[in-house]
Amino acid sequence: MRLAGKVAIVTGGGSGFGEGIVKKFVEEGASVVLMDRDEAAAARVSGEAGDKVRPITGDVSTLESFAAAADLARSAFGGLDILVNNAGVAQPPLPLETMDEGLFDRIANVNMRSIYNGARAVVPHFKSIKSGAILN
Template sequence: MSNRLEGKVAIVTGAGSGFGEGIARRFIAEGARVVLADINGEAVSGLAHELGDASLAVTADVTNKADVEAMIAAATSGFGRLDILVNNAGYTHRNCSLMDVSEDDFDRIMAVNAKAIYLSTLHAVPVMEAHGGGVILNTASTAGLRPRPGLTWYNASKGFAITATKSMAVELAPKKIRVNALCPVAGETAMLDRFMGEDTPERRAMFKATIPLGRFSTPDDIANAALYLVSDEAQFITGVALEVDGGRCV
């Protein structure tokens, strides 16, 4: 590792598992101190115990204003600043007809995948601006770029994340805050069975057949891309929605 994030302080939401855990591990390996935020407090507490003093666990519902305020405060009180915010927490309905998604599921999808970006931005931007700038990274999806039947309302929420990213990038540029998005293809995470509808060899083969490189994404794939976009190597990159998808969107 090359300490590409030495001296940086980051928050990663949804850090208790999947892409969020992979991103948090990689950031710490590269020298960052990281607030591990997740609605599953037990998961992030265990991860923080493993990762040591460079990490801090916070139980947070990213759709709740008070929890988001506390999450941002944990970074400033625990580590003294905030340089990087990764809005990674996500939720999806099960792959099915758009007519069969419940209103409760719809509301939860929009709260976790859209409102959470709004809330975290309101509280993180003043902190970043006070320290001369920062980076916001939103986990979107290939679903927001090439939507397909079965995940319509999830697709729509990720379209929000992509458009919000681009608009935020332009508006926050004068504050020296860069904003980018990651667009993973379906990955080996706990939500994979919901994306597919059911986790069977046949469904896996069907989904993999749409990915030219022939496999799902992994937390390491997403962590590597996230590391680049938040590092100083990407200091002139803002407003992009980076496809990490094995060629899925070609």
Template sequence: MRLKDKIAIVTGGGSGFGAGIARKFVAEGAQVLIADRDLQAGLDVAASLGPRARAMRVDVSNPADVTIMMEAAEAHFGGLHILVNNAGVGHTPQPLETLPEDEFDRIVAVNMKAIYLACREVVPRFKEQKERTGEGGVILNMASTAGVSPRPRLTWYNASKGWVITATRSMAVELASFGIRVVALNPVAGETPMLKTFMGEDTPEMRAKFLSTIPIGRFSTPEDLGNAACFLCSDEASMITGVAMEVDGGRCI
């Protein structure tokens, strides 16, 4: 019960890594608001987790939705201690100059601006909470090995995840004195709905090509990310901030 009595928001919690994080958080005692643009997916995950989980439809790139999300967590659970900015989008492998502008804008909106919008809402809440109770909060951003060791033909996705890593480190330095820790996870390609996007096509040959770059020899799983997220967001990691932990089976070595 490492997260007993903690209240968390997990964006993109209706599938993939987000669902794995939500499951682990509830198993460790937290109450979780699952925010996903696919409401049914979020409801399905929440139903499987019982009364400590709740789902709502949220477009993380929409400022009004983000405000409502924060208010909903406070209204339903009575507070907020952990924000997991997990929602993200990718693009199919292609030469950097061929990505349509609307796809680029979507990557910026979901992978980057959404973190700005969420932090704009949550940081004042965590600062006030620190003054009132002595406890600030934790912000966990989902980055990627793409931001550390980029694959070719995924340039704009890679760049967005590099931004997440830098933003995490900068926020950590700025917010440390307010009792707010900011951390990130760098997963390698995983068994999630985004895998096909990154590979371009899901074939045995393409999977073998990706797996050949991962020394441990398998893709990351939602459970892997849930375990890492639970540690970083727990009091066991109270001295850790500003890190971008690689959950990558050795790919970035």
């Protein structure tokens, strides 16, 4: 069990790669806070993965969601060691002049701002324990 005793936050853990990451981390001994915007998906994966997973509904484009996930990790599992920034959105290529600002903002917020917000939420804790890992 390579992750025994470790605590992780996995964004986008309610489906796809994120779901696989959550289940593999648990299999390897970690406790996981599963953050996803889809409450039902997060609950489903959490139920399947067992008592070492706590779901939380959140929006990766906000610092508040990451702070809530970090607080849950510490209160439920006694710490935080790993942040996996898995959540992302994809958009088929389209001409720049046809992309509206709202779509651009959504992609930028989920795929870029989330990395910044996640780091802001966990780096102070990681510095205080002189350890921690962020996987993007």
